[in-house]
Amino acid sequence: xxxxxxxHRAMNEFDLIKNHFAPLAKDFSGSxxxxxxxxxxxxxxxxxxxxTKDAMCEGVHFIGHEDAALIAQKLxxxxxxxxxxxxxxxxxxxxxxxxxxxTTSDWIKRFANGLLRDQNTFSIHLAGGxxxxxxxxxxxxxxxxxxxxxxNALKRSGAKIGDSIYVSGTLGDSALGLKCLLEKHSNPxxxxxxxxxxxxMELGTSLxxxxxxxxxxxxxxxxxxxxxxxxxxxxxxxHRELLPLSKAAASMVKNxxxxxxxxxxxxxxxxxxxxxxxxxxxxxxxxxxEIVSGADVLLKDYENIIAVTRKGFAxx
Amino acid sequence: xxxxxxxHRAMNEFDLIKNHFAPLAKDFSGSxxxxxxxxxxxxxxxxxxxxTKDAMCEGVHFIGHEDAALIAQKLxxxxxxxxxxxxxxxxxxxxxxxxxxxTTSDWIKRFANGLLRDQNTFSIHLAGGxxxxxxxxxxxxxxxxxxxxxxNALKRSGAKIGDSIYVSGTLGDSALGLKCLLEKHSNPxxxxxxxxxxxxMELGTSLxxxxxxxxxxxxxxxxxxxxxxxxxxxxxxxHRELLPLSKAAASMVKNxxxxxxxxxxxxxxxxxxxxxxxxxxxxxxxxxxEIVSGADVLLKDYENIIAVTRKGFAxx
Numbered sequence: 001x002x003x004x005x006x007x008h009r010a011m012n013e014f015d016l017i018k019n020h021f022a023p024l025a026k027d028f029s030g031s032x033x034x035x036x037x038x039x040x041x042x043x044x045x046x047x048x049x050x051x052t053k054d055a056m057c058e059g060v061h062f063i064g065h066e067d068a069a070l071i072a073q074k075l076x077x078x079x080x081x082x083x084x085x086x087x088x089x090x091x092x093x094x095x096x097x098x099x100x101x102x103t104t105s106d107w108i109k110r111f112a113n114g115l116l117r118d119q120n121t122f123s124i125h126l127a128g129g130x131x132x133x134x135x136x137x138x139x140x141x142x143x144x145x146x147x148x149x150x151x152n153a154l155k156r157s158g159a160k161i162g163d164s165i166y167v168s169g170t171l172g173d174s175a176l177g178l179k180c181l182l183e184k185h186s187n188p189x190x191x192x193x194x195x196x197x198x199x200x201m202e203l204g205t206s207l208x209x210x211x212x213x214x215x216x217x218x219x220x221x222x223x224x225x226x227x228x229x230x231x232x233x234x235x236x237x238x239h240r241e242l243l244p245l246s247k248a249a250a251s252m253v254k255n256x257x258x259x260x261x262x263x264x265x266x267x268x269x270x271x272x273x274x275x276x277x278x279x280x281x282x283x284x285x286x287x288x289x290e291i292v293s294g295a296d297v298l299l300k301d302y303e304n305i306i307a308v309t310r311k312g313f314a315x316x
Numbered sequence: 317x318x319x320x321x322x323x324h325r326a327m328n329e330f331d332l333i334k335n336h337f338a339p340l341a342k343d344f345s346g347s348x349x350x351x352x353x354x355x356x357x358x359x360x361x362x363x364x365x366x367x368t369k370d371a372m373c374e375g376v377h378f379i380g381h382e383d384a385a386l387i388a389q390k391l392x393x394x395x396x397x398x399x400x401x402x403x404x405x406x407x408x409x410x411x412x413x414x415x416x417x418x419t420t421s422d423w424i425k426r427f428a429n430g431l432l433r434d435q436n437t438f439s440i441h442l443a444g445g446x447x448x449x450x451x452x453x454x455x456x457x458x459x460x461x462x463x464x465x466x467x468n469a470l471k472r473s474g475a476k477i478g479d480s481i482y483v484s485g486t487l488g489d490s491a492l493g494l495k496c497l498l499e500k501h502s503n504p505x506x507x508x509x510x511x512x513x514x515x516x517m518e519l520g521t522s523l524x525x526x527x528x529x530x531x532x533x534x535x536x537x538x539x540x541x542x543x544x545x546x547x548x549x550x551x552x553x554x555h556r557e558l559l560p561l562s563k564a565a566a567s568m569v570k571n572x573x574x575x576x577x578x579x580x581x582x583x584x585x586x587x588x589x590x591x592x593x594x595x596x597x598x599x600x601x602x603x604x605x606e607i608v609s610g611a612d613v614l615l616k617d618y619e620n621i622i623a624v625t626r627k628g629f630a631x632x
Contacts, residue, residue, distance in 0.1 A: 055446055
């Protein structure tokens with residue numbers, strides 16, 4: 001594209017791709033070694049291709065002074081989490097980087113190293129993308145592709161009255177980790193949960209044919225339960241006393257009960273939220289409520305109804 | 317995601333999607349009405365899925381005060397041009413918008429209207445995406461999907477010594493249009509060529525099985541011929557006197573021969589560049605040179621060799 005504002009970098013886009021990104025694509029033939037205009041991504045016969053796209057902006061979704069490897073890994077993982085929520089197995093991804101002018105090649109190298117690490121962990125390959133310069137802060141996005149047996153993708157729309165509601169892992173760690181970071185109360189466990197979400201790939205694929213609805217928790221538990229209810233035309237009751245907390249989160253909430261909000265509305269959890277009609281016994285999941293008639297999401301603490309004042313993002 | 321900086325908008329992300337973007341997705345079942353974490357995009361049996369991703373940033377790829385509809389259309393069209401370059405037929409796309417805090421719902425409505433107009437023109441549908449707030453200028457990207465018969469996608473790597481080199485349309489209009497815009501010499505034809513590239517979808521599909529290599533011209537003719545040469549391990553000779561110019565571009569170049577650079581290095585043309593061993597007679601294409609041995613791209617004016625000083629972007 002013709003750039004009408006463009007500062008020459010020490011390293012141009014083509015060198016950058018060749019040096020740092022082509023190695024990430026070498027094992028995926030559809031990437032055409034990143035030399036073409038587009039990639040070829042065709043699911044195996046009998047499979048649907050599940051596609052998701054998530055962006056992260058400096059100052060909004062990450063602070064900016066994190067290690068570039070961590071930013072790359074989080075970007076990939078939030079997209080992988082969307083694939084897990086659909087019951088899909090990772091296949092490939094496209095990367096888009098909008099880089100401020102002062103980006104160094106060392107930063108890019110560390111970013112690429114972060115991707116490489118997670119490519120190996122999650123068996124996914126770079127298939128293409130683009131890099132451009134940007135007048136504003138760094139912005140990056142990934143489009144991730146996964147495969148699932150034709151017609152078997154998990155969706156938000158299948159929850160039925162009487163189904164149980166489950167979540168994976170523990171809730172609120174990420175939101176509390178960010179709070180610790182911003183307030184400079186060091187808590188490595190919670191901060192790690194903020195920096196490096198754990199997409200629940202195996203759980204996602206194992207829920208195919210079992211869960212009646214599924215999604216990942218990115219906007220906060222209550223809001224995301226609301227998304228399932230809207231898509232499924234049902235209501236839900238969530239029992240706060242059943243919510244799974246890490247030791248670190250439980251300790252913070254005990255000291256300051258206002259922090260409960262970070263647990264059920266903090267977001268950035270990237271745990272799976274799903275419903276099922278039959279009891280499920282899988283390690284690492286917790287039953288937290290049930291689907292009911294109506295359209296509302298009710299949060300209860302034993303028999304007391306809790307007024308949910310903020311359903312969305314956590315604003316510390 | 318938990319946003320640690322986030323200003324409440326009059327219109328939140330969910331309303332925005334429902335009001336303006338869900339109508340763009342209603343005719344594509346794999347979009348799941350934009351209510352899920354991911355979309356399902358599966359090519360028909362016997363077809364490969366071609367995937368491309370291009371981003372545009374305010375102040376870099378567009379000025380910012382353009383009509384939002386034009387920005388949306390250009391974003392979609394630069395991606396469609398990549399599909400055309402692979403010989404693919406458009407299927408669906410994902411949209412990612414990183415919006416500054418002061419973005420109005422009217423701006424978003426006009427942006428969506430631009431997409432709707434081009435969806436109808438190019439038979440493509442919105443399948444998913446994401447919107448986030450952004451501390452910097454507006455940034456947007458599209459991932460576009462097209463289909464092509466299995467194994468038949470056009471690539472950059474098939475050019476052979478002795479092949480002719482062709483381009484579609486006319487060259488340099490967009491770069492000269494941007495120059496007119498920035499220098500406030502009104503030239504509606506050239507400016508329109510800058511704002512609204514014409515992806516050569518029909519030509520692209522008609523070249524399948526005919527062209528030995530193909531790509532679209534986005535970085536400038538000479539640089540892009542170089543990409544084909546690198547991928548194909550060949551050299552090329554381009555004859556400047558054969559380059560197809562619009563009347564408006566020919567007139568500007570006649571007045572100021574320095575502007576030749578905008579023709580062969582300006583970029584943003586989104587015309588197809590391709591090679592073929594047999595003579596091709598399709599309306600609207602021009603033979604501009606030939607593939608030779610070696611690795612260099614030589615630009616000649618009749619028998620004189622022209623020193624190509626800038627192979628990349630045009631910087632006015």
